[in-house]
Amino acid sequence: MAAEDTMGVVEDRGDTTTMADATPEAAMSARYPIDFEWSIATPSTNEGFADRKSGILAGQSDNNVLEITGLYYEGEEKPADFENMGLARAAFTKDLVAPDLPDDRVNLRSRLVAEKEGVREGYFEAVEFDWIQMEEKAAATVEELDDRKIIRFPFNSTEKDYDPSVDEYLDKLAAHLKQSGEKVRLVGHTDNVGGDDSNVVLSDRRAKQIRDILRNKGVSRDQIITEAKGETQPVAGNDTEEGRHDNRRVEIFLIQN
Incomplete structure (x- = not known):
């Protein structure tokens, strides 16, 4: 278990998307299928987005829920009508990736992560996706x-x-x-x-x-x-x-x- 939060390049592990470290230089120059800028809630889409979206939606079944977790840094402005930047990113990403999924098939979450050098000047990935079974939707103790x-x-x-x-x-x-x-x-x-x-x-x-x-x-x-x-x-x-x-x-x- 790590001592601090991490934010960087996304790696797919089955249906779950997790964050791995990236150098400041890579974070500033790289673009990703879905990425964000500092204090901006709306995602940008780039090369590979169509495949990324198809890969996410391929995990849907009759009895699971798409959990979208928006990541955010302390110091990012809170958007109007949202409790933090992470929830705003999750909501806007849902509209982009899964606009046809009903609300009861989507669970929006947020998580505060530690700021890394150079992130205010570059692009970064700030959403995680996970399909969870409906009976698991209630938060685990x-x-x-x-x-x-x-x-x-x-x-x-x-x-x-x-x-x-x-x-x-x-x-x-x-x-x-x-x-x-x-x-x-x-x-x-x-x-x-x-x-x-x-x-x-x-x-x-x-x-x-x-x-x-x-x-x-x-x-x-x-x-x-x-x-x-x-x-x-x-x-x-x-x-x-x-x-x-x-x-x-x-x-x-x-x-x-």
Whole structure:
């Protein structure tokens, strides 16, 4: 698991699209089938777009949903009518790639990634695609991404969703931290229900609740860093209960020595 977010060249792995590192020079000069510029939500299309679109749509079946994740950098302007640049990129890309898919067959997500040198002057890929089974559309209690794990919470609660997989993961994480001596960063988040200040407090409590579980399992206080983001970094729209549940979370990052 990486310590920081990455953004660069997209590589296809089955139905899932993931990000791999690219040099600043490549990021500035290269063009991609679907790419973006700094603080611009609408995608550009270039050579290879038709094949890229066909490849994405080929994954559709009778019982799956297209999940589109828009990536964005801290410092990019938030477009009007969207909660962040990532959600805007996901929405505009959906209109471009899958305009005929009904809304209940599409799940729009966003993810904040760390800025790399030169990205403000160049073009970059900033969407990921994944076909997921309909029964999996509801957010998993523990979600695993390349650079982080996510644990979700019920509404207005500092108690994690009850799921044996959460306890199993935290057991494994604690054992790993004790063996490796690595640090872990716990970042709390909320939906947009409630005031800004109260949501910061709530997100702080969520991060510290996971911290306390790890400490009770023998992890040193010095190995745990907590942060509170309140409602400022949603990964889904807050206009549905499903989206709000996605946003009530603690993100877990390992910091390698």
